Amino acid sequence: MNLPIRLSKSSREPIYHQIENQIKALIASGQLTTGDPLPSIRLLAKELEISSITIRRAYQNLEYSGFIQTSQGKGTFVAEVDPDMKTSMASQAVEDAILKAISTARQHELSNKEIIRMVETLLQKEDNQ
Amino acid sequence: MTFPLVIKNLEKSIDDFHLSIPDLAIEEGTVTAVVGTNGAGKSTFFKMMMNLVKQDNGEIEVYGHSVRDVDDSWKQQIAYQAQTMIGCDAFTGEQLRNLMAELYPSWDEALFRRFSEKLNIPLNKKVQKLSPGVKTKLNLALNFGKNTSILMLDEPTAAMDIPSRNYFIQFLLELMEKGDRTVLIASHQADDIKKLADYLVFINKGRVSQLLEKDSLASSYRLFWLKEEPPVSRVPGEIKRTYKKVILSNQPDATMTYLSQNNLVIVDEQIPELEDIIQEILMEGEMVDV
Structure with missing residues (x-):
């Protein structure tokens, strides 16, 4: 699945932060709902042409703040958000x-x-x- | 964290060419692009890793085993693709497949078949009859079939057509999903580097940089479009100026501080394209420390 994420090269905001915020915005606006799958780290890294290390960092932060959930072997999904x-x-x-x-x-x-x-x-x- | 490939204080001299690698540890589950101009020493570097060229000094370890040990079972954990297929001309793809399946206990027939069928590789033709692009494809199919935890690919996409190259990228990324495979890839294709790499290593006139994370490297550079031409010939951090008002900096913070202190207005700014950064590093011989 493709996520409508547009990275801004002119922003001073770090890339992992841009990804985090845009995924949060997609969840807040209802474009992504609970249980929706997110692309794998490798796939998103390829699509956005950035390193998987940056994506991993964004996903980890999102998981930590309760927006997404990763289950071993199944992938990453949108979590239930307040x-x-x-x-x-x-x-x-x-x-x-x-x-x-x-x-x-x-x-x-x-x-x-x-x-x-x-x-x-x-x-x-x-x-x- | 596991480091399948570790290099310590490596030195090699061939005639007047000298290659030195201070310290390099490649992390499991990552893709590292080896970037350099022609003749910079990339292939020598790969051959040393495979113990095909002996180093003068230093140590190379594959999963903790020195490649110079008498026991060379570590070789079964690496699929190495050289730039040319040497000694294969008289064989067909099918015959080479039989050979590899026997040499590598981890051989995965499904991976080999899927890649060769998708790219229509004629497996019953002798290698000498194949075009350079098809040879590369066959070579890749064989190396993917080996199903090893380490892949070392020396310019794998050089002669390949665009759809095949895209398929190669997709295939390699799928292999990486489980996270236990490690890839070293030498490439001149910006697209390969942008879509695949996590880390970059530059080889410049025999000097090897440290491991640079791709996005940190990119964001350590910045292009500034100014409203007016700066009154000095070089502002802090500036490494290049175009159209009098466009400044490429490798110390963005220092550049921004100077610009604001001197009331120079930034009209626009952005992280430069990876190609432009690579160009600067390779042409100017500038070695980066991030």
């Missing part, structure tokens, strides 16, 4: 995306007011659709 945790994960994901947009806006030397006005315009546009 709904409250999912909600806080989802808001975290939105926050991260907004922060990224802010940093792009800063690069283009937009003021806070201009950024807020832009967000309001976009929200209105969305609502009208």
Whole structure:
């Protein structure tokens, strides 16, 4: 199975951390649900063109924080995740995306007011659709 | 942690060529790519591991047994693929299969058949009649059939077509799933290295680097696109400058500190492509310590 994971080469966030967060986001948004299988470490390493050591680290952290489970010989699966945790994960994901947009806006030397006005315009546009 | 291959203080001189490997321990379940320019000493390195070339100094151990011991049963634990199949011309694939199945107690017929059938290798033709690409495929099928815990492959994909190379990568990764196999692969194909390798070892003019984890190596470099050209010819960490404003650094933190102290704006930044890093290391002769 292919996971929609996109690594950013321009981010200063370590790669294992990017993988962890994106898998968490897939679980929080319901794209991955309890019991869904995850690709093997080797397969994901090949697909993302990074070392299996990095994937192992991400999987270990995810397992430690209760998002996934590995059973010997069967593979890795999505674990049962607390709904409250999912909600806080989802808001975290939105926050991260907004922060990224802010940093792009800063690069283009937009003021806070201009950024807020832009967000309001976009929200209105969305609502009208 | 198990280390199937261990090298200690290895030295070898052939005429005016000198190869030295200070210390190298290859971890079980990993794929290590041996990277170097032509003639850098990669094949000599492989041959020494197989005790086909004798080292002047130092020690090579396979699962704790010196390769120089009189008892050479360690050889049954390694499938070694040289760049050419020597002495095989007069035999057919089927005949070579019979030979290997007898030499290697771990022979796995299913692995051999699956690989040869998928790649349509004509097993009843004599090796001398085969094209270089098909020879390589047969060689791989035989080495996969040996079902050994260590695979040492010297440029295995050199003459192979793209679909076969992709199948080779997939096949090798499947073999790695159980986690008890260890692979050393010399390759000039960036794709092999990107998709397969966990660690890289560089051989540069006879000097061998330490074991470098692929992603740590990549993130120890960074490309910065600046808004303006820096006023100095070399900023801290800079190893290359293109278009006056694009800086490749091998000390990103030092570069970023300098840029922010001097109010130089970073427009964009990213980890460079692995090919570009390899290019820098091999062409500039720069040896990395991560």
